[in-house]
Amino acid sequence: MDEKKSLPFNGTPEQEKQLLQVINEGKTEKGALMAIMQKAQDIYGYLPIEVQTIIARELGIPLQEVYGVATFYAQFSLYPKGEYKISVCLGTACYVKGAGDIYDKLQEKLGIAGGECTPDGKFSLEACRCIGACGLAPVLTVNEDVYGRLTKDDVEGILAKY
Template identity: 70%
Template structure:
């Protein structure tokens, strides 16, 4: 899956930038620095927009393309922020065997975005997560703090409607 690049305006703060620069400084000189730095950056900003990747590239003295290549290689790195309504679909073993992949697929179709992406209006984001400990309700997804269990694909449209 090729990650969609978010068009949502970047809202980083100077404090976040200072924090990221500290992470870069702590890892500078380590030939494998880009991974921990990108993980740190994602912890700080929630995702890795171009503005953040440029700071990483300049800070580590490597081409922006190389940073982007790493960010698009690993599925846990997101190029989109979390939406106002952050949907998490559990892909843990129990949910998976109960058809969670189909739920994820249906969500993607209806929102026009893939996992780790956010709709252009900033309203919905989808992420795939590992077991959230609600295996008895499999397959499970959460929208912010709300938990939806024993899902079938036909339920998805109605649930999304409540948030639109």
């Protein structure tokens, strides 16, 4: 992970208290790791190294084991979500209509890879599966706004609106 790209961690003492409580409640149960990680992500919005380190330490397991689970499941994110969350549909219809190019262009313009967040916290980017707007393919959403029938040349214009 390129640490320059990620936002600095700014967890609060309250969040840590909540996390420790969640861990303590789940600790004794076998196979509690995933449930604890889910709740930790609810608390912090994502699972940065600081949070994973607390989980590993409190459960007495190696940090790698936590990280291995975090990177295995798509539902866990190592990066925070931006103020504007961009989702590019890579479902079949959008994909054949060139959504892959749009996704690439966004990564290039934002300087981040899919799943990451820009250093200023403004945009985060992710791929999603069909959002049910195949008639408008290819489609992307920025928070609640939906943009359809796109070409990669539309990307800059969309970003400029935010």
